[in-house]
Amino acid sequence: FDFLGKDSIRYFNTVEVELPVYNAIEEFRTGKKDGDAVFDQLDTTKLNHHLKDLMPGLTAKVFRTYNASITLDAILHEETEDGTLLEKIAVYQRANKEVESVTLKKKNHVLSSFSTLNGAFCLPRLL
Numbered sequence: 001f002d003f004l005g006k007d008s009i010r011y012f013n014t015v016e017v018e019l020p021v022y023n024a025i026e027e028f029r030t031g032k033k034d035g036d037a038v039f040d041q042l043d044t045t046k047l048n049h050h051l052k053d054l055m056p057g058l059t060a061k062v063f064r065t066y067n068a069s070i071t072l073d074a075i076l077h078e079e080t081e082d083g084t085l086l087e088k089i090a091v092y093q094r095a096n097k098e099v100e101s102v103t104l105k106k107k108n109h110v111l112s113s114f115s116t117l118n119g120a121f122c123l124p125r126l127l
Helices: 019-029 044-054 060-079 085-121
Strands: 002-004 010-012
Touching: 060 085
Parallel strands: none
Antiparallel strands: 002 010
8 A cells, every 4th residue: 555644644555465355456446546535435424333233332442442452462572571570560651652652643543534534545556
């Protein structure tokens, strides 16, 4: 993916996907040019209702909380195997601030970009 996101900050990420996912994205891209929204018919209200039908209470906040939790767990697991109690507390405090910062940025990005959600899904260059 290679596109300009919020505040014209470039987002560049190469990901591997299964062939059906690649084919589906290519189908969405058919007839569109660079810069066009890929998911131009996305209705976020219907999407949210669909998510709640799959699992009551499922929201974007649930995804943010899950992501924050696994990120914190990974940092703590990686950096606190050895060390004194004070060192472990310092690692926890730093990790917690890092996760909070990332989560808040993502939340603010989602909230400020919500009305232009398709902007985040404009035709990327698939590498």
